[in-house]
Amino acid sequence: MKRSAKEWALRIVILMTGLVIAHLGVTLFLLSDLGSDPFNVFVQGVFRSLSQWLAWPFLTHGRTHVGISLLIILILLFVDRGYVKIGTALCMIFGGPIIDVFTRLLQPLLGGAGIPGRACMLVLGCFILAYGMTIVIRSDAGTGPNDLVALAISEKGHFRFSLTRIAVDGAFTLLGWLLGGTAGIGTLVCMFLIGPIAGLFLPINGKIIDRLVEKALRG
Numbered sequence: 001m002k003r004s005a006k007e008w009a010l011r012i013v014i015l016m017t018g019l020v021i022a023h024l025g026v027t028l029f030l031l032s033d034l035g036s037d038p039f040n041v042f043v044q045g046v047f048r049s050l051s052q053w054l055a056w057p058f059l060t061h062g063r064t065h066v067g068i069s070l071l072i073i074l075i076l077l078f079v080d081r082g083y084v085k086i087g088t089a090l091c092m093i094f095g096g097p098i099i100d101v102f103t104r105l106l107q108p109l110l111g112g113a114g115i116p117g118r119a120c121m122l123v124l125g126c127f128i129l130a131y132g133m134t135i136v137i138r139s140d141a142g143t144g145p146n147d148l149v150a151l152a153i154s155e156k157g158h159f160r161f162s163l164t165r166i167a168v169d170g171a172f173t174l175l176g177w178l179l180g181g182t183a184g185i186g187t188l189v190c191m192f193l194i195g196p197i198a199g200l201f202l203p204i205n206g207k208i209i210d211r212l213v214e215k216a217l218r219g
Helices: 005-031 038-053 061-083 086-110 115-138 145-157 161-178 185-218
Strands: none
Touching (some): 005 086, 005 115, 038 061, 061 086, 086 145, 115 145
16 A cells, blocks of 8 residues: 555654664663674675675775665665665665764763673663664664665564574674684674564564554544
8 A cells, every 4th residue: 555645754753763762771781892783794794705805995884884875775675675675775874974973972881881881781782773663664664774684584474573583683693703703702792683672562562553553643
């Protein structure tokens, strides 16, 4: 069924809310300095491998991230364009700047934390990231490029999202590490926590968002 402009606008607002929440979690995770998330380990590995062979002045980690994300989107457009929506572009555009804002705000407060504090930041960041991610996914307006892979495999193969996400994150981590990326204990924690937490909240947030949208459209 074709959506009205009002419904699209509402779903985009929901997606952006989830995006902010998720990237608060990402920021806490990164500030723990205990390891990058699996997708960025892969990006880091690709970037370092390319840097060894190519002397391109415009080649940076951030641009490599965008390039890989675009490649994932193009593949999914070919496989099933229903997974790629306007919110996917918004996740790409605003994800980095949101992290930058949260980093500037939280670095002075949390930057000097000891190991116990950093461990708490890591676990809390994973929970917040997973929760926000499920809001983005259940907004049904698009999701981040790296989440698209797990979502597409899960739905097409009728696999549990939590297990699929662990497998996809594990593949990103392994490939990234083989290419020269740096993985830490935080990468492994992220790999095994994000999927199960997201799997827990997906049906809950799905029902909440559906009711919210239905109620707003009736009003």
